[in-house]
Amino acid sequence: MILDFLKPKKQTKTFSPLKSDMHCHLLPNVDDGSGSVQETIACLKVLAEVGFTKVHFTPHFQANYPNEENDIQERFAKLKKEIEKSNVEGLPEFGVISGEYRFDPRFARRPGVDNVLTLPGKILLCEFSLHFNDYMPTDIFAEYLRLGYKLILAHPERYPYLGIHSEEVRKMKEMDIKFQVNVLSLNGFYGEAARQKGFDYIKAGMVEYMGTDTHNMRYAKALKETAENKQVQKIMETHAFLNSEL
Numbered sequence: 538m539i540l541d542f543l544k545p546k547k548q549t550k551t552f553s554p555l556k557s558d559m560h561c562h563l564l565p566n567v568d569d570g571s572g573s574v575q576e577t578i579a580c581l582k583v584l585a586e587v588g589f590t591k592v593h594f595t596p597h598f599q600a601n602y603p604n605e606e607n608d609i610q611e612r613f614a615k616l617k618k619e620i621e622k623s624n625v626e627g628l629p630e631f632g633v634i635s636g637e638y639r640f641d642p643r644f645a646r647r648p649g650v651d652n653v654l655t656l657p658g659k660i661l662l663c664e665f666s667l668h669f670n671d672y673m674p675t676d677i678f679a680e681y682l683r684l685g686y687k688l689i690l691a692h693p694e695r696y697p698y699l700g701i702h703s704e705e706v707r708k709m710k711e712m713d714i715k716f717q718v719n720v721l722s723l724n725g726f727y728g729e730a731a732r733q734k735g736f737d738y739i740k741a742g743m744v745e746y747m748g749t750d751t752h753n754m755r756y757a758k759a760l761k762e763t764a765e766n767k768q769v770q771k772i773m774e775t776h777a778f779l780n781s782e783l
């Protein structure tokens with residue numbers, strides 16, 4: 538009989554109801570995310586430990602990271618081959634290569650013009666700048682929707698200028714733009730204001746997806762901590778999200 542303290546600590550599979558993570562920066566060396574294949578593998582292991590069985594990759598497309606879709610697709614195919622060849626066990630399944638598309642005055646991919654990389658179901662993951670506070674790409678969003686895209690706004694809780702009861706949020710919800718909260722927000726990773734807003738959005742029934750937004754091992758460690766957070770566990774037990782459809 539193994540004494541209890543000698544048994545490996547069982548990681549809480551807090552996020553297993555989600556199945557898929559749909560927001561991470563684990564394609565190495567293309568943005569401010571993972572810096573190597575090794576770091577990507579280490580982060581993927583943590584994602585599996587906390588319950589994710591599939592991971593979609595969403596590198597940044599924005600002025601600061603002038604990524605091109607074709608190059609990103611090639612890099613993803615190469616990464617997949619390399620990791621599959623290495624036979625590391627206990628990793629989640631590879632999902633698709635998509636992107637986190639910034640919409641701000643310096644950068645915006647145009648629907649029908651640019652070949653954007655979407656999540657399954659023609660879903661585009663969008664984000665705003667954390668700093669620009671008077672830019673709302675309503676016309677561009679409307680054009681995407683008209684062309685059959687669906688839109689998810691990444692981490693609404695992180696934009697200091699965007700209030701849950703604001704006209705902008707009301708308009709986005711009216712347009713059926715889905716919201717994705719970062720799980721790390723709920724553990725205070727981005728500060729108290731984002732933590733509180735994350736819970737507020739979820740409790741108001743305005744959040745359809747949860748994402749990890751994992752960039753590197755610092756985030757992965759925070760993810761393990763977040764998986765132990767009782768309030769987060771309660772949210773996962775009492776709220777349904779659409780991640781498993783992806």
Ligand SMILES: [Fe+2]
Binds near residue numbers: 560691750
């Ligand atoms: Fe992100």
